[in-house]
Amino acid sequence: MSSQATEETDARPLQAGPVPICEFIFCNGAATELIKFGCIELRHAVPSALSTLFLIIPGNPGVVQYYRPFLTALYQGFKGRYPVWAISHAGHCDPPRGMPMSDGPKKDHDIFGLEGQIYHKIAFLREQVDPSVRVVLIGHSIGCYIILEMMKREPQLKVVKAVLLFPTIERMSTSPQGRYLSPVLCNLRYLFYPSIAILSLLPKHLKSMLTYWAFRCFSLGAVPNSNFVKACLSLFNVHCVANSMFMASQEMRTVVQRDDETIKKYLNKLLFYYGTDDQWCPKTYYEDLHRDYPCGDIRLCTKKIKHAFVLNDSVEMAWLVHGWLEHIVSQTQGLEEKTCLKNCSSLQ
Numbered sequence: 001m002s003s004q005a006t007e008e009t010d011a012r013p014l015q016a017g018p019v020p021i022c023e024f025i026f027c028n029g030a031a032t033e034l035i036k037f038g039c040i041e042l043r044h045a046v047p048s049a050l051s052t053l054f055l056i057i058p059g060n061p062g063v064v065q066y067y068r069p070f071l072t073a074l075y076q077g078f079k080g081r082y083p084v085w086a087i088s089h090a091g092h093c094d095p096p097r098g099m100p101m102s103d104g105p106k107k108d109h110d111i112f113g114l115e116g117q118i119y120h121k122i123a124f125l126r127e128q129v130d131p132s133v134r135v136v137l138i139g140h141s142i143g144c145y146i147i148l149e150m151m152k153r154e155p156q157l158k159v160v161k162a163v164l165l166f167p168t169i170e171r172m173s174t175s176p177q178g179r180y181l182s183p184v185l186c187n188l189r190y191l192f193y194p195s196i197a198i199l200s201l202l203p204k205h206l207k208s209m210l211t212y213w214a215f216r217c218f219s220l221g222a223v224p225n226s227n228f229v230k231a232c233l234s235l236f237n238v239h240c241v242a243n244s245m246f247m248a249s250q251e252m253r254t255v256v257q258r259d260d261e262t263i264k265k266y267l268n269k270l271l272f273y274y275g276t277d278d279q280w281c282p283k284t285y286y287e288d289l290h291r292d293y294p295c296g297d298i299r300l301c302t303k304k305i306k307h308a309f310v311l312n313d314s315v316e317m318a319w320l321v322h323g324w325l326e327h328i329v330s331q332t333q334g335l336e337e338k339t340c341l342k343n344c345s346s347l348q
Contacts, residue, residue, distance in 0.1 A: 018080070020071065026103040028123040030090030030111050035064050037075040038083035042129045052134045052160060052329055054084040057121060059141030059168075059308075060251070061244040062089025065231030066310040067140075073318035082136075082329070090120045091243035094234040101239050112243040114142075114250040118149045125150075125157065134332065136325060137162040141280065141307065142247075145169045145255055151269075152262045160332050163271045163321055166307045168280050170258035172251055177279035182252040189245040196238045207236050263293065271324060272298045278307045 021036040042053060054074065056067055064086040075084040091101050091112045102111065110116040129135070135158060139147040144167035151159060168175075173182040199207070211232045234240045263270065274286035283300070290298045309317045 018075075020068070022065075024093075024095050024099060027087075027127065028090060028111060028116070028120045029102050029104065030116075030120060031093070031095040031099055031101050031103075032090060032120070032124070033064050033088040033093040033095075035068060035071055035086045036083065037071055037085070038080060040083070042083065042133050043127070044130060051130075051132070052082045052136060052332075053129060054078075054082055054136045054138060055125075056084075056086040057137065057139045057143035057146050058086065058089065059143055059166075060089065060092075060248055061235065061240070062092040062117075062143075063231050063234050063240075064088045064093065065227060065234075067314070068227055068231075069314035070310065070318045073315045074322060077319060077322035078326070078329075087121065087124055089117050089244075089247065092234065092240055094237040094240055101243075112246055114247055114254055117247060118146050118153070121146055121150055122154055125154070131156070131158070134158045134160050136160050136329065138165065138321065139163070139167070140165045140309075141168050142251055142255070145251075148259055148262050148266075151266050152259070159266075159269055161271060161325060161328055162266070162269055163273070163324065165273050165309070165317070165321075166275055166278055166281060167272055168251070168255060170255065170281075170285065172255040172280065173253070175280050175282060175285075178252060181248075185245055185249040186252055189242075189249060192245070193238055193242060196236065196241045200236045200238055202236070204233070207233055258289070260292070263296075267293060267296050270297065272296065273301065273320075274299070275301045275305060275307055277304070280307055 018037065021034075021040050023034050023036075025032050025034060039051070042051065056064075056071065058064060058067060067086050071084050071086055075082075078084075095101065111120070125135070137147045137150070137159060139145075139162070144164035147162050147164065148169060151157065151162065172178045199210070202210075208229050211229045272286075272289060274281060274283065274289075276283060286298065286300055290296070303313075303316065303320075305313045305317060
């Protein structure tokens with residue numbers, strides 16, 4: 001696939017659609033938020049049912065409500081034919097009152113760190129999704145690294161395609177943004193906790209006002225909608241912030257060398273999408289990957305979409321992903337349906 005694949009899909013306006021199911025569960029011992037469009041139960045799929053699940057693995061912070069417009073547009077793009085889910089990172093979302101951040105003794109020493117987050121996603125699929133279900137994995141930022149690790153550690157997963165958006169899969173601490181933030185995240189993050197603890201005491205309406213002010217002050221884009229502001233409220237929970245920053249500090253130390261062994265093994269199932277002005281995975285990373293894998297599906301954004309696309313470009317990003325995957329998913333389903341019918345005929 002050409003690295004400069006044309007992005008012909010235009011973003012369409014987001015239509016009023018179905019309301020998703022939003023729920024909190026304990027997964028691998030940690031409070032976890034889920035957003036589910038479409039089928040909400042896949043633990044006991046009928047073996048003959050040819051199901052495909054779209055599962056979004058977020059960046060950091062892994063607050064799934066940031067991705068709700070993206071999920072909505074993607075679900076609408078496929079006309080509701082496939083369930084579209086998103087899973088938060090362990091301990092990144094403020095749980096409902098009365099629900100602790102963990103459900104008892106930690107099942108491993110690193111439940112909220114990067115290693116724990118990888119196992120958290122594997123545990124979720126093991127516990128909540130029948131092995132017969134095909135999966136389309138869509139990762140954003142560090143979610144892409146997690147997806148590569150999932151595919152390496154769980155080769156039995158029926159992955160149709162893995163879409164890696166703005167993938168932070170190598171050299172994070174030496175990226176332009178990493179050089180600036182790595183010392184803070186690794187050595188100074190504790191200094192922020194007292195301030196967050198104080199802000200957490202503010203009433204909800206003042207937290208919302210601070211969020212709107214931050215958008216204007218730091219020129220983060222259009223005025224955020226109420227759902228986005230609600231998602232930001234998790235960042236006023238000192239435990240959520242501590243878990244997010246702890247994970248980020250491990251990213252700086254761990255995500256160094258590109259996992260070429262896994263990329264080579266699953267190259268035909270991977271789609272990489274890089275930004276032209278991305279301070280976490282700069283254009284040189286795209287150029288290096290494309291040079292080393294000229295036959296891979298490695299794309300460079302031509303629409304000036306930012307790394308944090310959830311701020312302003314969720315719908316446009318969703319329609320791009322829909323355009324890339326529509327033929328692949330329908331073709332895979334068609335082949336499996338033919339195989340199923342053939343097998344059924346042979347048994348008669």
